[in-house]
Amino acid sequence: MVMNMKVWENNIRRVKPYVPGEQPKDQSIIKLNTNENPYPPAPGVAKVLNNMDVDKLKLYPDPTMGILVDEIADFYNVDSNQVFVGVGSDDVLAMSFLTFFNSDKPILFPDITYSFYPVWCDLYRIPYENPALDNNFRIVKEDYYKDNGGVLIANPNAPTSIYEDLDFIEDIIKHNPDSVVIIDEAYIDFAGDSAIKLIPKYENLLVIQTFSKSRSMAGMRIGYAIGSPKLIKALNDVKYSFNSYTLNLASILSGYESVKDKDYFERGIKKIIATRKRAEETFTELGFSFLESGTNFLFVTHEDLNAKKLYEELRENNIYVRYFDMPRIDNYLRITMGTDDEMDILFDFLKRYLDKI
Numbered sequence: 001m002v003m004n005m006k007v008w009e010n011n012i013r014r015v016k017p018y019v020p021g022e023q024p025k026d027q028s029i030i031k032l033n034t035n036e037n038p039y040p041p042a043p044g045v046a047k048v049l050n051n052m053d054v055d056k057l058k059l060y061p062d063p064t065m066g067i068l069v070d071e072i073a074d075f076y077n078v079d080s081n082q083v084f085v086g087v088g089s090d091d092v093l094a095m096s097f098l099t100f101f102n103s104d105k106p107i108l109f110p111d112i113t114y115s116f117y118p119v120w121c122d123l124y125r126i127p128y129e130n131p132a133l134d135n136n137f138r139i140v141k142e143d144y145y146k147d148n149g150g151v152l153i154a155n156p157n158a159p160t161s162i163y164e165d166l167d168f169i170e171d172i173i174k175h176n177p178d179s180v181v182i183i184d185e186a187y188i189d190f191a192g193d194s195a196i197k198l199i200p201k202y203e204n205l206l207v208i209q210t211f212s213k214s215r216s217m218a219g220m221r222i223g224y225a226i227g228s229p230k231l232i233k234a235l236n237d238v239k240y241s242f243n244s245y246t247l248n249l250a251s252i253l254s255g256y257e258s259v260k261d262k263d264y265f266e267r268g269i270k271k272i273i274a275t276r277k278r279a280e281e282t283f284t285e286l287g288f289s290f291l292e293s294g295t296n297f298l299f300v301t302h303e304d305l306n307a308k309k310l311y312e313e314l315r316e317n318n319i320y321v322r323y324f325d326m327p328r329i330d331n332y333l334r335i336t337m338g339t340d341d342e343m344d345i346l347f348d349f350l351k352r353y354l355d356k357i
């Protein structure tokens, strides 16, 4: 026991927490650091919040989140008993770790991926192993063909931005009939086919998505999982053992409005993808290279530039991007697609910066 430590302190659960990206108060900052969407949520969201009957807050919200669950089920053409909703996909992921990863065998996820995964493993004391991405930052699918306590793949992966097609994902699922396989699709709407298509074939597949990126609702905290009724029942049983009322009334109502407006959703995605295309061209002109992106961000590097220094210079000039001080990716920056005007300010700065060196 460490000196001066009280006995009760010995019984505190000690964890190394996840460090979220910065949320500066200054509105003039160009915020390209946490992969939020620069455009507002669907207009129906403003309407429902502005007209909310505050008297309803006296009561608990619907613990089943019925109208939202049904609307998501309808959107993806699945049954309502195949949908689980939580407070952002972070909550859905945390609940899934608790529900599905209870083996003595290690769960598997890549060495470079969403950095929250190892934090949950430590919190819940789940053993894990991290197969390395290859030299091109691609997942090596064969690394997931061995005995394990569960498999977790972010597709597209973060912060690499790379999307693997459904055949690739299906190969991993096919080789893991004895584990729950979770595909974290936070960015799928900017990429291609979702693994939701594979759910009728694989009872052990859980797909997790979020309203935070493609639906411009990071502040509302809504995420969901889609899978077989068996997986969803297990998740709900754990949820009801933990906190029956996760989403508040405003989230349930505004989430419903967002999903209902398909047209706005599709137009919003097209806008971000167009900005990404434009940004790819400009980054290339400026001598940057980047990984092929299926997301609303680009993972960029420049042979002549020190990424950490550039990150700091950008910061001093009120442009926030994300830097990871980690082996293999410490000369890269993860840059969220903002509005075209915001991207122009970034590129003007980069042009001047490159002229100076």
Ligand SMILES: *Cc1c(COP(=O)(O)O)cnc(C)c1O
Pocket (backbone or CB within 6 Å): 035, 087, 088, 089, 090, 091, 114, 154, 158, 184, 186, 209, 210, 211, 212, 218, 222, 223
């Ligand atoms: C943003 C993100 C999440 C979390 O999203 P929330 O729904 O806001 O909690 C989960 N996984 C990945 C890979 C992400 O990028």
